[in-house]
Amino acid sequence: KAGVTQTPRYLIKTRGQQVTLSCSPISGHRSVSWYQQTPGQGLQFLFEYFSETQRNKGNFPGRFSGRQFSNSRSEMNVSTLELGDSALYLCASSLSPQGPGELFFGEGSRLTVL
Amino acid sequence: DAKTTQPPSMDCAEGRAANLPCNHSTISGNEYVYWYRQIHSQGPQYIIHGLKNNETNEMASLIITEDRKSSTLILPHATLRDTAVYYCIVRVWSNAGNMLTFGGGTRLMVKP
Numbered sequence: 001k002a003g004v005t006q007t008p009r010y011l012i013k014t015r016g017q018q019v020t021l022s023c024s025p026i027s028g029h030r031s032v033s034w035y036q037q038t039p040g041q042g043l044q045f046l047f048e049y050f051s052e053t054q055r056n057k058g059n060f061p062g063r064f065s066g067r068q069f070s071n072s073r074s075e076m077n078v079s080t081l082e083l084g085d086s087a088l089y090l091c092a093s094s095l096s097p098q099g100p101g102e103l104f105f106g107e108g109s110r111l112t113v114l
Numbered sequence: 115d116a117k118t119t120q121p122p123s124m125d126c127a128e129g130r131a132a133n134l135p136c137n138h139s140t141i142s143g144n145e146y147v148y149w150y151r152q153i154h155s156q157g158p159q160y161i162i163h164g165l166k167n168n169e170t171n172e173m174a175s176l177i178i179t180e181d182r183k184s185s186t187l188i189l190p191h192a193t194l195r196d197t198a199v200y201y202c203i204v205r206v207w208s209n210a211g212n213m214l215t216f217g218g219g220t221r222l223m224v225k226p
Contacts, residue, residue: 004157033213043158043201043216056213090157102148103214105157 002027004093004106012112018079021109025072025093031055032074033103034066037088046089049074050096078111086113118202123221126196132189134220136202139183145206147178148214149187151198158201158216161187192224 005024013019025032033048033056045058049068066076072093078085088110092103119137126132138147149161162169162176164185169176175188189196201219 035214035216042218043214045213045215048213058213092157102160102163103150103158104160107157 004091004104006089006091006106006109008109009107010110010112012114013081014114015081015083017081018077019081019111020075020077021089021091021111023074023076023091023093023106025074025091026104029093029095029104030072031094031096032068032072033092033094034074034076035090035092035105036060037090037108038084038086043090046076081113083113086111118204118217120200120202120217120220122218123223125223125225126189126192128194128224128226129191132187132192132196132222132224134187134189134200134202134222135184136187137184138202138204141182141204142206145204147176147182147185148203148205149174149176150201150203150214150216151196152201152219153195153198161200192222194224194226196222197224198222 007022031050034046035043037043047066048056052068063079068074088108090105090108092105094101094103146163146165148163150158152158162174164176164178178185199219199221201216203214
């Protein structure tokens with residue numbers, strides 16, 4: 001079956017702009033979480049959605065937001081982009097937030113802010 | 115979630131077993147040990163997880179010490195494609211969700 005799909009794979013923005021990233025989870029998976037990866041900070045949890053509700057949020061400013069649709073697809077948005085937002089943004093899906101199951105990650109969206 | 119300690123890097127000869135250690139001395143009784151790996155420029159890939167008993171799947175084996183303070187991921191016959199950063203994560207599973215705390219990981223270099 002198809003894996004986690006993230007779009008776009010690469011994008012370039014300038015400071016002050018906003019960006020929306022999309023994630024389509026594996027069919028049947030209802031939990032979607034987002035991570036940011038930078039060389040300096042490594043992999044950091046952004047937020048998680050299940051049944052269109054945000055369940056957890058990491059320590060990121062309010063410029064970072066997300067949502068989940070009824071078909072479990074998720075989007076994240078970053079407003080007023082800063083140079084430090086340049087990163088690989090990874091989406092992961094799982095069947096549900098409960099139980100000792102694994103997360104399946106997408107290939108990521110690489111954002112460059114100029 | 116308990117903190118983990120891993121060596122920053124390791125080398126392994128192709129065809130030999132790669133043994134990646136992880137210390138998690140503050141692990142609590144209901145925390146699972148998970149291993150993920152990340153090949154350059156790709157998303158992390160789940161490898162294996164366990165609670166108390168040793169586990170084996172088609173990718174690797176996970177050996178957890180009896181006191182659960184440390185574990186070892188074993189890739190029985192490492193190939194060049196196993197070159198990646200390996201992350202050891204301990205996580206309690208509850209209705210709190212899927213948040214994973216990634217540390218620095220171990221960069222495994224498999225050499226011909």
